[in-house]
Every structure is written in structure tokens, then in C-alpha cells.
Amino acid sequence: MAVRNIVTYPNQILKTPCQVVEQIDDWVRQLVDDLVDTMHAGPGSVGVASPQIGVSLRVCVIDVSKNRHGKDNNHGLLLMINPEILARSGAAVMREGCMSVPDYTGDVERSTELTLRFTEPDGTVREFEASGFEAVAIQHELDHLDGLLFLDRIASLKTGLFRRKSYK
Amino acid sequence: MNLCRKPNLAHFAVTIIGKDRTGIVADTAEVLYRLGCNVEDSSCTMLGGEFAMILIVSHEKPFSKKQLEAEFATKNANTGLSAFIRNLKDDEVCYRGPEGELCLISVYGSDKSGIVYRVTRELADRGVSIADLNTKLIGTPADPVYVLVLEAALPTGMAVEDVTNLLEKLKKELSVEISVRLITPVSL
Numbered sequence: 001m002a003v004r005n006i007v008t009y010p011n012q013i014l015k016t017p018c019q020v021v022e023q024i025d026d027w028v029r030q031l032v033d034d035l036v037d038t039m040h041a042g043p044g045s046v047g048v049a050s051p052q053i054g055v056s057l058r059v060c061v062i063d064v065s066k067n068r069h070g071k072d073n074n075h076g077l078l079l080m081i082n083p084e085i086l087a088r089s090g091a092a093v094m095r096e097g098c099m100s101v102p103d104y105t106g107d108v109e110r111s112t113e114l115t116l117r118f119t120e121p122d123g124t125v126r127e128f129e130a131s132g133f134e135a136v137a138i139q140h141e142l143d144h145l146d147g148l149l150f151l152d153r154i155a156s157l158k159t160g161l162f163r164r165k166s167y168k
Numbered sequence: 169m170n171l172c173r174k175p176n177l178a179h180f181a182v183t184i185i186g187k188d189r190t191g192i193v194a195d196t197a198e199v200l201y202r203l204g205c206n207v208e209d210s211s212c213t214m215l216g217g218e219f220a221m222i223l224i225v226s227h228e229k230p231f232s233k234k235q236l237e238a239e240f241a242t243k244n245a246n247t248g249l250s251a252f253i254r255n256l257k258d259d260e261v262c263y264r265g266p267e268g269e270l271c272l273i274s275v276y277g278s279d280k281s282g283i284v285y286r287v288t289r290e291l292a293d294r295g296v297s298i299a300d301l302n303t304k305l306i307g308t309p310a311d312p313v314y315v316l317v318l319e320a321a322l323p324t325g326m327a328v329e330d331v332t333n334l335l336e337k338l339k340k341e342l343s344v345e346i347s348v349r350l351i352t353p354v355s356l
Binding site for chain 1: 270351352353354355356
């Protein structure tokens with residue numbers, strides 16, 4: 001049981017694609033436990049990815065069940081090793097914030113439905129469909145595993161709505 | 169965004185506006201860079217054919233508004249750009265984010281006078297604080313359509329539905345469409 005410090009940008013580990021977990025051992029299971037503890041310690045946090053605690057491995061945890069956006073549509077606590085998005089559809093914009101980028105939020109477009117596959121700490125391979133806020137949270141955390149921050153995906157509402165026009 | 173006054177820094181609000189051309193931002197940024205100013209916060213956009221810049225800049229003390237003004241006066245001579253600079257006090261620099269829900273309100277309909285006034289007055293009277301606001305005249309010259317989009321921070325305890333209800337009668341009165349949606353950021 002350990003709450004780990006959250007790494008913040010410009011730490012370059014956040015911009016580095018993570019390594020695949022080759023073997024799930026006690027060290028990896030401890031990492032998953034630490035991620036859960038760290039998530040629960042963060043105010044309102046619904047997910048933490050390994051690089052956010054300084055470990056460049058494809059592991060993250062998500063739980064949107066206590067969040068108002070996710071409480072009616074979720075799969076509970078997800079402990080994900082080597083997660084992959086197999087299919088995606090739909091699109092919606094949400095204003096996101098991230099513990100690794102304090103004091104800033106931005107509008108990001110994400111898929112609204114996902115088919116997902118990952119391995120659990122006991123070695124079980126799970127595959128399921130997620131939607132709504134849980135799907136947004138999964139994409140945000142999986143981006144961390146690819147070295148991407150929400151800042152890489154910001155969509156400006158204003159420029160989308162108001163195309164520049166010539167007044168001349 | 170956390171922008172808190174550091175005691176060794178002087179802060180200024182700089183507003184620059186002029187007929188749009190290539191290089192306004194670069195020219196302005198160059199003046200600030202050469203003077204050793206930091207751009208702490210800024211918003212720059214095209215409004216009509218004008219390019220408008222609003223910046224909060226800081227500089228290590230001692231530094232005066234006059235130095236900034238003199239530099240811009242030289243740089244902007246014969247360019248048609250106007251610059252306005254204001255000293256900022258401590259309590260103007262420290263910013264605290266809103267505590268209530270954030271919502272996005274869009275209002276649109278046939279162009280008529282009073283749309284901005286009526287909507288914002290209604291909100292202000294209920295303690296709703298506007299964080300960002302844009303308007304645009306779109307449509308055709310024969311059928312002009314006015315669009316107003318604003319982001320507002322609601323007072324603690326006020327819900328998005330309350331805002332929708334509040335603006336319902338304006339919708340009929342002004343014959344405009346009004347939609348309100350929650351955009352309070354999610355922490356991931």
C-alpha cells in the first residue's frame with residue numbers, strides 16, 4: 001500500500017511511450033496496488049497511469065463508479081495491464097484536466113464507444129465494451145501509455161464554431 | 169490557471185489593437201522580449217478586420233509603465249496599432265478559479281438589438297459570472313443571424329437546469345434559441 005507522488009510535466013517520462021509488460025510478477029502487482037492507492041488519494045481522480053508515478057510500463061487503473069458522470073455506466077475498478085483499444089466509434093467533447101498538468105483544463109474530443117482488451121493482475125484477459133465517461137477516462141489513461149497528454153489533443157471550440165471570414 | 173503575484177515582479181495589463189496584418193503578434197512579442205517582460209497570460213483574436221491582443225505581462229522590479237509605453241510608442245509609430253497599458257495591483261493579479269459549476273451557454277437567432285444585454289443582465293442579477301464570451305454576426309446580409317457563446321461560472325448551489333429555466337422567458341421574448349450545457353472539467 002503506497003500513495004506515490006504524481007509526476008508532472010515537463011518530466012519527459014510523460015512524453016515517452018511505455019514498454020509492454022512481458023511478465024506479470026509481484027513487482028507488477030505491487031505497481032497496480034500503488035496506482036490504485038494513488039488514484040484514491042487524488043481528489044476526484046478516476047484514473048492513474050504508470051508514467052504518472054514514474055514507471056514507463058503499459059499499466060493503468062480506472063474507476064469512474066464514484067464520479068457523477070460515470071456512476072450509472074461503468075465496469076467498476078479496472079486494473080489494466082497492456083490495454084488495447086480494438087474498436088472505437090462516436091465522438092464527444094469534454095473538458096479534461098489531468099493531475100500531471102496542474103491548473104489547466106482543455107476541451108478534448110474522444111470516442112464515445114470503445115471495445116477494449118487488457119490483462120488483469122491475475123493473468124485473466126478481459127475484453128469488453130465501454131461507453132460514455134468511462135470510455136473518455138480509458139482513452140485519457142491509454143494516451144498516457146503512448147506518451148500523449150490531453151494537451152496534444154486539445155480542440156478549440158471557438159475556432160471550430162467561428163470560421164474566420166474575410167471582411168475585406 | 170494559477171497566476172499569483174510574485175513580490176519581485178511588477179505586473180501590467182497590455183491591450184493592443186489595430187487593422188489586421190501579418191506580424192502584429194511577432195512585433196508585439198519582440199518588444200516585450202527585448203524589454204525582458206514575461207507574457208503571463210494572453211488572449212489574442214481577430215474581431216472584424218481588427219486584430220486585438222490582451223496580455224498580462226510581468227517584469228522584475230524596478231520597471232515602470234512608462235518604459236513599456238515608450239517602447240510601444242516607438243514600435244507602433246506609423247503602424248496604426250494602438251497600445252493601452254495599465255498597472256496591476258496585487259489583488260488584480262491573484263486569480264482564483266470559480267467554485268461553482270461551469271456551463272456553456274449558446275444563444276442564436278435573427279439579429280436584433282439587446283441580445284447581449286438582456287442575457288448578460290439576467291445572469292449578472294443571479295450572481296452568474298462570465299469567464300469568456302464571444303459574439304458573431306453570421307448568415308446572409310438579407311437574413312443576419314446573431315450568435316453569442318459564453319462560458320459562465322455558476323454560484324455555489326445553482327444547477328445548469330436553473331440557468332435553463334432562468335433564460336426560458338428570454339427565449340420567447342427575443343425569439344432566439346438558447347441552450348445551456350455543463351462543461352465543468354473532469355479530473356482524469
